[in-house]
C-alpha cells in the first residue's frame with residue numbers, strides 16, 4: 187500500500203477540485219463539527235402495495251445520506267432494492283481514496299473503546315480536519331460532508347452494507363460470494379436482489395474479517411466458519427472464509443432483529459397464532475410444561491420462543507443458554523449465558539465453553555425454567571435429562587415436522603431413550619405458509635406427546651392445527667397436557683378450562699385495544715399473575 191507520506195508529497199496542493207470552499211479557508215481544525223447523522227430515524231410506514239410492477243418507493247436509512255429505493259425492474263421482471271448514496275465525481279473519488287488511506291494509516295478507530303457512534307464521529311471528524319490540513323487539500327463543504335459519510339460508513343460502520351443494516355424493514359442480508367449481488371429478505375417484499383456487489387475477492391475477505399472482529403470472534407483459513415453477533419444491533423452473523431467451503435469465495439449472512447422483541451399479541455396481529463394457542467401455552471408455561479418449537483430455517487422459532495417466554499411468571503428464575511444471544515427477557519431473576527468458542531491455542535480448543543457445559547451447570551443453579559436457544563447435539567441429551575429430573579425446559583430445533591424431530595432425538599448424536607423423549611409435553615410446529623399469495627409464518631400445529639411407542643414413533647394428540655384452506659386455527663381436541671397438570675398439581679380440569687377461557691379473552695381484548703408493544707403486554711401478563719382481579723376489571727373480563 188502506498189504510504190501516506192508519499193501520497194502527501196505527490197498530492198500536495200494538487201488534489202481537490204480547485205473549489206475554494208469554506209473548508210479551504212481554514213475551517214478545518216476550527217472545532218465546529220459539521221457532519222451529523224440522525225440516528226433517531228423512525229421505522230418507515232409502508233404504503234399498501236397492490237401492484238408490485240408500479241412500485242417506486244424511497245425511504246431514508248442513514249439520514250440525510252443514504253436511502254433505500256425499492257422499484258420494479260422491468261428488465262428482470264422483479265422488485266429490486268437499491269441503495270442510494272451521495273454521488274462522487276472522479277476527482278472526489280480520488281480525494282476520498284487518499285483520505286481513507288490516511289485514516290487507515292493514522293487513526294485506529296478500533297483502539298477507541300467506546301460504543302457511542304456520536305463520540306466516534308466526533309473523534310473521526312476532528313482527525314479528518316487535521317488530515318485535510320496536513321495534506322493541503324481544499325474542498326467544498328458539500329464534498330467534505332460526502333467524504334465524511336463514506337469514511338463514517340467504512341470505518342465506524344460496516345462498509346457497503348451499513349445502510350442496509352439500518353433498515354428496520356429487513357430480516358436478512360445474504361452474500362453468497364464475489365461478483366454476485368447481495369440479497370436481502372425484506373419484511374414486506376420477501377427475498378430481493380440489491381445493487382450491492384463485492385467485485386473483488388480481497389475486499390470480501392477483509393470485510394468478512396471485519397465482521398468477525400466486530401463480533402469479537404476470529405475467522406481464518408484454520409477456522410473458516412464463524413457464528414457471532416454484532417454488539418450494537420444484536421444482529422446474528424454467520425460467515426465463511428475460504429473458497430473451498432463455498433465455491434464463490436467468502437460468504438456472510440446477517441439476521442437482523444426488530445429493535446423490540448415480539449409480544450404474543452404482535453404474533454396474533456400478523457396472524458401467526460390464535461389467542462387460543464397463546465392462552466393454552468400460557469397455562470402450560472405457568473405450570474412448567476416442557477415445550478419444543480420446531481421448524482425450518484427462518485420459520486420464526488426463536489421469535490415464538492422469545493414471545494412465549496414472556497408467559498413465565500415474573501419472579502421465576504430463568505436460565506437461558508445460547509450460541510449467540512437472541513433471547514430477550516425482562517425477568518429480574520434472569521441468568522443469560524452464551525457458549526464460547528475455544529481459542530485453539532495451547533491444545534484443542536482452550537477456553538471453550540459449550541452449550542453442553544452450560545446446561546450441566548445450569549441445572550445446579552435451581553432454575554424454574556431453562557431455555558436453550560436451539561438444540562442440535564449432545565446438549566439436547568442434557569436438556570432432556572434435566573427435564574426428566576423435574577426441571578422445566580423450552581427450546582427450539584431445526585426440523586420440518588414432528589416425525590423428523592422424534593427420529594432426530596432418538597438417533598446419534600442425541601440418542602434419547604423413548605422414556606426421555608416422553609418428558610417432552612408439547613411440540614409447536616412453526617412454518618412458512620402462503621396466504622392469498624403472500625408469505626406468512628404460521629404455528630402450523632401444536633402436538634402433545636402422549637407416549638413413545640416401542641418402535642420409536644410418537645403417539646400424539648393435536649389440540650391445535652392451522653387449516654390452510656380457510657386460514658383458521660382449528661381447536662381440535664381435549665388437551666392431554668391439561669390432564670397431566672390436573673394430576674400433578676391437584677387443580678381441577680374445570681378450573682384450568684376457566685383459566686384458558688379468561689386468558690383467551692384477555693389476549694383478544696389486548697389485540698382489540700391495539701396493545702402490541704412487548705413491554706406493555708408483559709406488564710399486563712405480570713399483573714395478571716399478581717392481581718388477576720384488577721386485570722379482569724380493567725379489561726372487562
Ligand SMILES: Nc1ncnc2c1ncn2[C@@H]1O[C@H](COP(=O)(O)OP(=O)(O)OP(=O)(O)O)[C@@H](O)[C@H]1O
Nearest residue numbers: 357442456458482483484485486487488489490627
Ligand atoms: N410470525 C412472524 N411473522 C413475520 N415475521 C416473523 C415472524 N416470526 C419471525 N419473523 C421474522 O423472521 C425472521 C426469522 O425469525 P426467527 O429468527 O425467529 O426464525 P428461526 O426459525 O429461529 O430462524 P433460524 O432457523 O435461522 O434460527 C426474523 O427477522 C423475524 O423478525
Ligand SMILES: [Mg+2]
Nearest residue numbers: 487488560582
Ligand atoms: Mg432461531
